[in-house]
Amino acid sequence: MFLKTMTVLVRNKRNSEGSGWLKKWEEYMHCAANECAVCGERLTKDQRNGAHVYKVHPDPQTGRYVASEEGKYYIVPLCKKHNNSENTEVMEVDEELLVEEEILRFAQNDKE
Ligand SMILES: [Zn+2]
Numbered sequence: 001m002f003l004k005t006m007t008v009l010v011r012n013k014r015n016s017e018g019s020g021w022l023k024k025w026e027e028y029m030h031c032a033a034n035e036c037a038v039c040g041e042r043l044t045k046d047q048r049n050g051a052h053v054y055k056v057h058p059d060p061q062t063g064r065y066v067a068s069e070e071g072k073y074y075i076v077p078l079c080k081k082h083n084n085s086e087n088t089e090v091m092e093v094d095e096e097l098l099v100e101e102e103i104l105r106f107a108q109n110d111k112e
Helices: 021-029 101-111
Strands: 007-012 051-058 065-067 074-076 091-094
Touching: 021 074, 021 101, 074 101
Parallel strands: none
Antiparallel strands: 007 051, 007 091, 051 065, 051 074
């Protein structure tokens, strides 16, 4: 399992698009994305797609989870169960495993 150091709370982005994000994540991180960042389950070939997530925190007044950074999304390796836009659960992941979607988007453009 990934060693958890600083953890953050995240939620799946709805209607996330595209494929090949995990490959870009691996190139950027210089490491293989073999495990789900939430549960540690090994990722199989058909799961090789990075999840789009955003950081959340509980609103002090309502106790409901709200986005911490408006319009900012991250890519993180997640298993099929956790990488699912229908899954609205709040998940705890190692902050070091989050890579900004914008950074990877530009990484892609460089090669085209
Ligand atoms: Zn998982």
